[in-house]
Amino acid sequence: xxxxxxxxxxxxxxxxxxxxxxxxxxxxxxxxxxxxxxxxxxxxxxxxxxxxxxxxxxxxxxxxxxxxxxxxxxxxxxxxxxxxxxxxxxxxxxxxxxxxxxxxxxxxxxxxxxxxxxxxxxxxxxxxxxxxx
Numbered sequence: 659x660x661x662x663x664x665x666x667x668x669x670x671x672x673x674x675x676x677x678x679x680x681x682x683x684x685x686x687x688x689x690x691x692x693x694x695x696x697x698x699x700x701x702x703x704x705x706x707x708x709x710x711x712x713x714x715x716x717x718x719x720x721x722x723x724x725x726x727x728x729x730x731x732x733x734x735x736x737x738x739x740x741x742x743x744x745x746x747x748x749x750x751x752x753x754x755x756x757x758x759x760x761x762x763x764x765x766x767x768x769x770x771x772x773x774x775x776x777x778x779x780x781x782x783x784x785x786x787x788x789x790x791x
Contacts, residue, residue: 690764690775698778708749756780
């Protein structure tokens with residue numbers, strides 16, 4: 659009887675302590691949001707503390723980009739930490755030329771632990787101002 663009580667107590671404690679370390683995923687965002695160019699423009703005009711991420715090549719970026727956009731080619735985004743994106747909870751607005759690379763980059767960023775990623779397609783659908791270098 660005494661042995662059974664000890665075994666049951668150890669088993670219950672093990673279950674309780676193991677359960678404390680499990681994340682339920684309720685607060686973990688594991689996807690990005692696709693928004694329109696108009697929604698992105700509204701964020702740019704009305705909010706602060708975000709970063710606009712251009713995931714095209716340097717050559718494409720130099721031909722014209724959204725003002726204040728930071729260049730980070732999709733091909734560079736991998737499994738390593740990204741210096742230009744130190745805050746994983748910061749709002750990141752991602753675009754490319756047509757929308758394909760921005761979706762790829764947004765998915766990679768989410769996989770790296772970024773929690774506030776919004777992809778808004780390509781610059782070919784951007785009806786607002788662009789700048790050249």
